[in-house]
Amino acid sequence: xxxxxxxxxxxxxxxxxxxxxxxxxxxxxxxxxxxxxxxxxxxxxxxxxxxxxxxxxxxxxxxxxxxxxxxxxxxxxxxxxxxxxxxxxxxxxxxxxxxxxxxxxxxxxxxxxxxxxxxxxxxxxxxxxxxxxxxxxxxxxxxxxxxxxxxxxxxxxxxxxxxxxxxxxxxxxxxxxxxxxxxxxxxxxxxxxxxxxxxxxxxxxxxxxxxxxxxxxxxxxxxxxxxxxxxxxxxxxxxxxxxxxxxxxxxxxxxxxxxxxxxxxxxxxxxxxxxxxxxxxxxxxxxxxxxxxxxxxxxxxxxxx
Amino acid sequence: xxxxxxxxxxxxxxxxxxxxxxxxxxxxxxxxxxxxxxxxxxxxxxxxxxxxxxxxxxxxxxxxxxxxxxxxxxxxxxxxxxxxxxxxxxxxxxxxxxxxxxxxxxxxxxxxxxxxxxxxxxxxxxxxxxxxxxxxxxxxxxxxxxxxxxxxxxxxxxxxxxxxxxxxxxxxxxxxxxxxxxxxxxxxxxxxxxxxxxxxxxxxxxxxxxxxxxxxxxxxxxxxxxxxxxxxxxxxxxxxxxxxxxxxxxxxxxxxxxxxxxxxxxxxxxxxxxxxxxxxxxxxxxxxxxxxxxxxxxxxxxxxxxxxxxxxxxxxxxxxxxxxxxxxxxxxxxxxxxxxxxxxxxxxxxxxxxxxxxxxxxxxxxxxxxxxxxxxxxxxxxxxxxxxxxxxxxxxxxxxxxxxxxxxxxxxxxxxxxxxxxxxxxxxxxxxxxxxxxxxxxxxxxxxxxxxxxxxxxxxxxxxxxxxxxxxxxxxxxxxxxxxxxxxxxxxxxxxxxxxxxxxxxxxxxxxxxxxxxxxxxxxxxxxxxxxxxxxxxxxxxxxxxxxxxxxxxxxxxxxxxxxxxxxxxxxx
Numbered sequence: 001x002x003x004x005x006x007x008x009x010x011x012x013x014x015x016x017x018x019x020x021x022x023x024x025x026x027x028x029x030x031x032x033x034x035x036x037x038x039x040x041x042x043x044x045x046x047x048x049x050x051x052x053x054x055x056x057x058x059x060x061x062x063x064x065x066x067x068x069x070x071x072x073x074x075x076x077x078x079x080x081x082x083x084x085x086x087x088x089x090x091x092x093x094x095x096x097x098x099x100x101x102x103x104x105x106x107x108x109x110x111x112x113x114x115x116x117x118x119x120x121x122x123x124x125x126x127x128x129x130x131x132x133x134x135x136x137x138x139x140x141x142x143x144x145x146x147x148x149x150x151x152x153x154x155x156x157x158x159x160x161x162x163x164x165x166x167x168x169x170x171x172x173x174x175x176x177x178x179x180x181x182x183x184x185x186x187x188x189x190x191x192x193x194x195x196x197x198x199x200x201x202x203x204x205x206x207x208x209x210x211x212x213x214x215x216x217x218x219x220x221x222x223x224x225x226x227x228x229x230x231x232x233x234x235x236x237x238x239x240x241x242x243x244x245x246x247x248x249x250x251x252x253x254x255x256x257x258x259x260x261x262x263x264x265x266x267x268x269x270x271x272x273x274x275x276x277x278x279x280x281x282x283x284x285x286x287x288x289x290x291x292x293x294x295x296x297x298x299x300x301x302x303x304x305x
Numbered sequence: 306x307x308x309x310x311x312x313x314x315x316x317x318x319x320x321x322x323x324x325x326x327x328x329x330x331x332x333x334x335x336x337x338x339x340x341x342x343x344x345x346x347x348x349x350x351x352x353x354x355x356x357x358x359x360x361x362x363x364x365x366x367x368x369x370x371x372x373x374x375x376x377x378x379x380x381x382x383x384x385x386x387x388x389x390x391x392x393x394x395x396x397x398x399x400x401x402x403x404x405x406x407x408x409x410x411x412x413x414x415x416x417x418x419x420x421x422x423x424x425x426x427x428x429x430x431x432x433x434x435x436x437x438x439x440x441x442x443x444x445x446x447x448x449x450x451x452x453x454x455x456x457x458x459x460x461x462x463x464x465x466x467x468x469x470x471x472x473x474x475x476x477x478x479x480x481x482x483x484x485x486x487x488x489x490x491x492x493x494x495x496x497x498x499x500x501x502x503x504x505x506x507x508x509x510x511x512x513x514x515x516x517x518x519x520x521x522x523x524x525x526x527x528x529x530x531x532x533x534x535x536x537x538x539x540x541x542x543x544x545x546x547x548x549x550x551x552x553x554x555x556x557x558x559x560x561x562x563x564x565x566x567x568x569x570x571x572x573x574x575x576x577x578x579x580x581x582x583x584x585x586x587x588x589x590x591x592x593x594x595x596x597x598x599x600x601x602x603x604x605x606x607x608x609x610x611x612x613x614x615x616x617x618x619x620x621x622x623x624x625x626x627x628x629x630x631x632x633x634x635x636x637x638x639x640x641x642x643x644x645x646x647x648x649x650x651x652x653x654x655x656x657x658x659x660x661x662x663x664x665x666x667x668x669x670x671x672x673x674x675x676x677x678x679x680x681x682x683x684x685x686x687x688x689x690x691x692x693x694x695x696x697x698x699x700x701x702x703x704x705x706x707x708x709x710x711x712x713x714x715x716x717x718x719x720x721x722x723x724x725x726x727x728x729x730x731x732x733x734x735x736x737x738x739x740x741x742x743x744x745x746x747x748x749x750x751x752x753x754x755x756x757x758x759x760x761x762x763x764x765x766x767x768x769x770x771x772x773x774x775x776x777x778x779x780x781x782x783x784x785x786x787x788x789x790x791x792x793x794x795x796x797x798x799x800x801x802x803x804x805x806x807x808x809x810x811x812x813x814x815x816x817x818x819x820x821x822x823x824x825x826x827x828x829x830x831x832x833x834x835x836x837x838x839x840x841x842x843x844x845x846x847x848x849x850x851x852x853x854x855x856x857x858x859x860x861x862x863x864x865x866x867x868x869x870x871x872x873x874x875x876x877x878x
Contacts, residue, residue: 052718088721128712134490137536142846145837152833160826195782198846201838202786202853205831209793212826220819236800239744240793246736247789254732256725257480257778 007227010284017281020273021176024183031186039182042191043077045139047132048095049107052081054126055089055117063114067094070110071103077191081256091258093191097132104129142197150174153204160212165289166219170211172285173277177207180277181270190266195259199266206244206267207274210237211282218286226290230283237278241271311874321867324859325760328767333367334473339381340371341467343403344544350464354681355401355410357465365773366471374402382469393460415461421452430596468716474770478777478848481723483716484544488524489706491537500537507539524847539706542775561697562645565623565656570642571668573697576616578666580697581609587694589686590671595679602682606690607671610697617664625662644670644693651693670697726781733785734758737792745799749875754795757868761791764859765852779849787856790831794824794860798869802876813877817869828861 005013032038043050064078077093092111096103108123130138154171161167178200185192217233218226248271252264312318346352346359360369372380375389376399393399399410426447435442468482479486495503500523507521524538561573571577581587587608589595595604612620628639636658644651652672672693674686734755742751765784769776801820802813831853838850 052714054715054718122715124713126713126715126718128710129708130710131490131707134488134709141536142838145840148837149834152836153830156826156829156833160829194846195779198779198782198838198849201834204834205786205790205827208830209790209827212830213797213823216819216823216826220822232800232804236797239796239800242744243737243740243792243796244789246740247733247785247792250732250736251729251785254725254729256721259778260782263782 010287013280014284017176017276020180024180027183027186039186040191041139042193043093043095044130044193045135046095047130047135048093050128051092051123052126053089055115058090058115060090066110066114079258088256138194142194146197146200149201149204153208161215166215169282169285170208170215173211173282174204174207176277177270177274178203180273181266184269185266193262196262196266199263202267203270210240210274210278213237214278214282226287234279241275244271312871315870317866317870321863324764324863328763331767331771332473332475336472338470338472340373340470341380341383341386342369342371342470343465344468345466347464351410351413352464355408357408365474366476367474371404371470372401373404376400386467395460410463413461414457415459416455416457423452424449425452475766476773476775478775479542480714480777481719482544483714483719486712487541487708488710489539490709491706564643566640568623570620570623571612571616576613577610577697578613579611580694582694589683595682601675601677602679603673603675604682604686605671605673606686607669608690608694609667609669612666612668617666621662621664624660629658750799750872753868753871757795757864758788758791761860761864762788765856768855777848779846780852783849783852784856786853790857791860794865795868797823802872813873824861828857831857
């Protein structure tokens with residue numbers, strides 16, 4: 001049944017990735033008009049204070065409540081640190097102005113008051129402060145490098161295939177993957193840190209990998225029908241994705257670093273979207289391209305198939 | 306049965322093996338290594354006086370001096386060390402054996418001196434030049450000094466900072482070993498020369514304050530003409546230091562004040578145009594020299610500096626209002642010039658009466674250092690002088706630096722990160738290995754593939770140890786990516802080789818070529834995608850980008866060709 005739809009109705013199936021892409025762009029548009037940013041910036045991109053607290057008995061809700069009362073205008077983020085499902089402590093992020101010593105001191109004392117086991121030294125030893133200007137400059141430069149990375153990737157793809165449609169197709173697949181992943185990350189309310197932007201960069205690499213594999217198989221092998229070649233590529237591609245899934249899931253479940261956790265979450269979403277973008281969108285467009293190409297060559301050159 | 310001989314004769318496999326051996330030599334792993342390594346030796350501490358010196362920060366971790374025994378008892382970790390060193394008696398001797406030398410430390414008392422207002426007479430010996438014979442003679446005279454009482458507070462710390470001995474040459478970055486990272490942002494754009502000078506001065510300052518294991522590097526975003534912000538940063542990473550120490554250090558820096566009464570005459574940096582450092586106008590004061598003082602020796606140093614005209618005018622203004630007093634036949638002003646470094650008094654100088662109301666730009670700064678023997682006093686005095694010179698001079702940098710980011714990771718968290726990363730690495734390899742076995746159902750493929758993945762990690766770690774670059778969390782993320790794409794590429798090669806009839810030998814080259822074609826396409830896109838990141842984010846993601854690029858390159862050019870050769874040989878049989 002599914003195989004039949006995939007083989008026969010691939011043109012209709014193309015509606016799915018296109019619809020998802022349009023919805024994702026819509027989400028990002030709304031996000032932009034509502035917040036002025038097209039993503040939820042975390043403290044490392046916005047400036048503020050991050051504290052790691054290694055105390056398994058600490059009460060997240062209590063700290064959050066206390067901080068919300070005292071800093072009603074601040075954006076507060078509290079995440080449990082855990083390893084293999086066991087709580088080891090928590091990470092507290094707040095977008096306070098780091099140059100405001102009074103607020104910072106108040107913030108530190110609030111934590112100690114809520115968690116009697118902690119001393120000021122424990123907090124001082126595990127704190128990170130980022131000035132708003134640095135956060136902003138971090139965001140701008142990493143974002144610019146993301147765009148540059150994308151452009152460089154596109155140039156390499158063009159150089160590699162030297163034909164316009166398949167190259168554009170690979171680039172479109174990578175683009176859709178990033179946009180849709182970003183929209184999903186936004187909807188999940190994940191606050192993106194510098195590491196998160198790095199994850200999007202990794203995604204360019206990963207998503208292009210399978211697209212290059214597919215396009216090479218379809219364009220550069222001569223054996224079998226186009227569909228056979230798609231299946232051959234799919235066999236390899238799904239194996240590639242499955243090993244990556246395993247590694248990403250293991251890292252996601254066991255890591256105690258929130259940065260690595262965020263990288264892995266974004267990669268996981270991106271890899272799932274990549275399946276749709278590679279095997280429905282890219283494969284579908286490639287098949288249409290190959291058909292028109294064969295028709296064209298047939299009309300020009302009757303003895304060549 | 307697999308024939309191993311042709312595998313080990315293959316040139317690609319040999320290249321991989323040679324690189325692997327080089328990598329392992331460079332990592333030099335020894336998980337059973339015991340003892341504690343020396344991180345820092347405090348200046349003038351008993352350890353320092355016993356001849357122990359600060360380790361060179363560029364030394365590979367395995368080459369760092371390591372304490373093996375204390376008082377003939379073996380030391381295997383930090384706990385052993387603290388058990389032996391924490392309860393010492395004053396004047397006892399501590400025998401420390403390292404892998405390089407044997408040291409005998411004398412435990413000194415920690416004292417506190419209270420100065421009373423009450424004056425008591427004291428005899429001092431002064432060297433003066435006899436005007437008749439033109440020889441130096443000792444004259445004993447009695448002066449009135451403040452009464453002091455010295456209390457012993459307990460044994461003084463021996464001045465060693467240590468950490469568990471490293472078990473390989475892999476340098477752990479701050480995230481993994483604990484420490485403080487400070488990102489400083491110059492208030493305005495500075496030239497490259499100024500930046501170099503700034504970095505030099507920063508290093509000098511940090512060293513003067515006795516912190517080693519510091520890296521001071523310039524970090525900057527992509528220049529404006531390449532689409533970046535062009536912002537410059539100074540990145541300071543101090544291993545093992547906590548945030549308090551560093552902020553104290555940064556706030557400590559350069560706050561030099563010279564006051565008359567409560568009025569500031571000049572401050573370090575801004576008011577100073579020149580600091581003399583050569584022997585003609587700096588060093589031990591030839592007139593005061595070194596003096597025995599009871600059980601201790603005191604040496605006086607002096608060096609000259611030049612003030613700005615504004616500061617000189619301020620001085621003239623202040624001295625104008627002072628009275629002239631006479632003491633021992635010399636005429637002085639009624640108040641002294643007091644020098645403060647970070648609010649601590651460094652020295653007090655009498656001001657000659659002839660300076661009253663004069664705009665003098667050349668000033669002599671002096672101070673003293675003491676020790677139990679003359680040599681030590683001289684050493685301390687010169688050390689103190691260097692400190693003052695540095696502060697007076699480096700304070701004069703053209704730019705103010707703002708702290709843009711301070712990040713502190715406690716050593717416990719760092720250790721947890723290391724253990725955690727190892728666990729994830731192990732489980733990921735296990736997971737990937739099982740998945741490969743499940744898919745190909747052939748140990749002849751699964752084992753070489755898993756070994757290739759592991760060898761790619763070893764190559765990467767080997768290079769990291771060789772060039773002495775610190776592995777942090779970002780680099781670990783980079784390793785994960787490199788391994789991930791590595792496995793992907795191995796799958797591409799395997800599938801290309803397995804398509805069609807395995808016995809069609811003439812097709813082998815063609816198929817492997819096709820596989821590598823896909824790999825090269827994927828490899829180039831990964832590399833170019835990472836290049837912009839090398840220059841972005843103040844270099845904080847540089848580690849990640851470089852690890853990914855190098856890891857992918859090792860894989861594509863060394864490990865994966867060897868893998869292709871191995872399965873070609875194995876499957877052809």
